[in-house]
Amino acid sequence: MSVPLSQSVFLAEQVRENEGPAAKRCGISMYELMERAGQATYQQAINHFADANVFVVLAGVGNNAVDGYVVARLAKQAGKQVTIIAAMPDKPLKGDALIAHQAWLDAGGAITADISVIEQADIIIDGLLGTGIQSKVREPFSTLIKAANESQVPIVAIDLPSGIHADTGVVQGVAIKAALTVTFVGIKQGLVTGQGRAHAGNLEFADLGIEDAFLKLTSPAAELINYQTQPRLPERNNNSHKTSHGKLLCVGGNAGTAGAIRLTAEAALRTGAGMVKVYTHSSSILPVSIGRPELMVTDTNLISALEWASCIAIGPGLGQDAWSETTFETVMQYCFTNNKPLIIDADALNLIAQHASSFPLANTVITPHPGEAARLLNCRTVDIEENRFHAVKQLARSYTTTCVLKGAGSLIADNNQTWVCTDGNPALAVGGSGDVLTGIIAALIAQGLTPQQAACLGVTLHAKAGDIAAEREGERGMLPSDLFMIVRELLN
Numbered sequence: 001m002s003v004p005l006s007q008s009v010f011l012a013e014q015v016r017e018n019e020g021p022a023a024k025r026c027g028i029s030m031y032e033l034m035e036r037a038g039q040a041t042y043q044q045a046i047n048h049f050a051d052a053n054v055f056v057v058l059a060g061v062g063n064n065a066v067d068g069y070v071v072a073r074l075a076k077q078a079g080k081q082v083t084i085i086a087a088m089p090d091k092p093l094k095g096d097a098l099i100a101h102q103a104w105l106d107a108g109g110a111i112t113a114d115i116s117v118i119e120q121a122d123i124i125i126d127g128l129l130g131t132g133i134q135s136k137v138r139e140p141f142s143t144l145i146k147a148a149n150e151s152q153v154p155i156v157a158i159d160l161p162s163g164i165h166a167d168t169g170v171v172q173g174v175a176i177k178a179a180l181t182v183t184f185v186g187i188k189q190g191l192v193t194g195q196g197r198a199h200a201g202n203l204e205f206a207d208l209g210i211e212d213a214f215l216k217l218t219s220p221a222a223e224l225i226n227y228q229t230q231p232r233l234p235e236r237n238n239n240s241h242k243t244s245h246g247k248l249l250c251v252g253g254n255a256g257t258a259g260a261i262r263l264t265a266e267a268a269l270r271t272g273a274g275m276v277k278v279y280t281h282s283s284s285i286l287p288v289s290i291g292r293p294e295l296m297v298t299d300t301n302l303i304s305a306l307e308w309a310s311c312i313a314i315g316p317g318l319g320q321d322a323w324s325e326t327t328f329e330t331v332m333q334y335c336f337t338n339n340k341p342l343i344i345d346a347d348a349l350n351l352i353a354q355h356a357s358s359f360p361l362a363n364t365v366i367t368p369h370p371g372e373a374a375r376l377l378n379c380r381t382v383d384i385e386e387n388r389f390h391a392v393k394q395l396a397r398s399y400t401t402t403c404v405l406k407g408a409g410s411l412i413a414d415n416n417q418t419w420v421c422t423d424g425n426p427a428l429a430v431g432g433s434g435d436v437l438t439g440i441i442a443a444l445i446a447q448g449l450t451p452q453q454a455a456c457l458g459v460t461l462h463a464k465a466g467d468i469a470a471e472r473e474g475e476r477g478m479l480p481s482d483l484f485m486i487v488r489e490l491l492n
Helices: 012-025 030-048 063-077 095-106 115-120 141-150 194-200 211-217 258-270 282-289 302-308 322-338 346-355 370-377 381-386 388-398 433-446 451-473 480-491
Strands: 008-010 054-059 081-086 123-127 155-158 180-184 202-206 222-225 247-251 275-279 296-298 311-314 342-344 364-366 402-405 411-413 418-421
Touching: 008 012, 012 030, 012 211, 030 063, 030 095, 030 123, 030 155, 030 180, 030 202, 054 063, 054 115, 063 081, 063 095, 063 123, 063 155, 081 115, 115 141, 247 258, 247 302, 247 433, 258 275, 258 282, 258 433, 258 480, 275 302, 282 296, 302 322, 311 322, 311 433, 322 346, 342 346, 342 433, 346 370, 346 433, 364 451, 370 381, 370 388, 381 388, 388 402, 388 411, 388 418, 402 451, 411 451, 418 451, 433 451, 433 480, 451 480
Parallel strands: 054 081, 054 123, 123 155, 155 180, 180 202, 222 418, 247 275, 247 311, 275 296, 311 342, 342 364, 364 402
Antiparallel strands: 008 222, 402 411, 411 418
């Protein structure tokens, strides 16, 4: 089943190389395509900011400027007050940019280089830089971007916020912080994860009427997923019993860090695992079991606990001392020999990095944050954040596993495919949130999902629960355990 364009993500080069041929197949010129892009931007701008009357359009010299001139002309025709600030007013325009520029002048439009008009704006349209930018933003663009951001006026970005790298989402020195981005033909990879996601604001997509032709020419680099798009768990059988829904063993909780493995284990119960056992440090038995009698807790007979389990989660609160090392090696050796499904998080990932992976990780899910990912790939955290798509694919390949790279726009990859979660918000950026995610994914595997299915459903379920919690109570002060009951509601 092919994925619709609105749920597909592309590299900028794929869009650049194929939009022209796709338009041609549909009998549309490139100029007409840009007219449509301008119309789509104007329409979304007034949908989102109905009261805006004073428009300021920032125009560069490339195709983005064409779209900007079209937006300006449409706004003027609708009776809005419109000014265009040209970034490089003395640079001669050519091709489509010249046509659009002339059409604006013919409509009675004015062009200025005076930045101070930004102060009067109700809305700013960003048509400065497009998807081609590969290096730091230079003058005069950087000054215009800073002035727009400092104005506190809502900014609508055309195709991509100026200064964002289209493929990685990295800010190239300085970038527009948009309230709304209207992107065309194919959703650019850099808009959906990391800094790009933060700078894009609300993301709207317009296929400009060439969807079918475009999809015949190229395939998506990744697929956008959210909780609504994920298949639901099947109805439970009337005569099922506790062992029908999986026996999960959670391993972790060294001295002083019992809370982490408790969050994992309780999240697993709330996600529907039939039985959950915790193997933990002797000093953590009481803190893990107190107030949650449904958890079985032990500090002995690790091998028999591993034999009992249908799925294992290891890492939260594990630590990196002698107890952790011994526990880690026993679990890894057992799961590797018996091909038991395994979810690896937190300190277990740091131990794998130290062991230079003597274990091929088939039938596993790893869930690193950028710091842990950097240790696994022996690079710096900043290298991970500079190309999150590359990092998640490299992790999936290097460790023959399903990898979840956590962060804004969490990424999931296996050997064949990459997915981007569009749910989630900053409320989830709190200690313990990842421990809950580990428990959710582990419980889904225990209930019969494959590692890849459990990773996609688990990440979107966790993120959607975070969105609901933030809607109800606000983003600040959310506890990871606040998600438990919402996860349960969503699953049922």
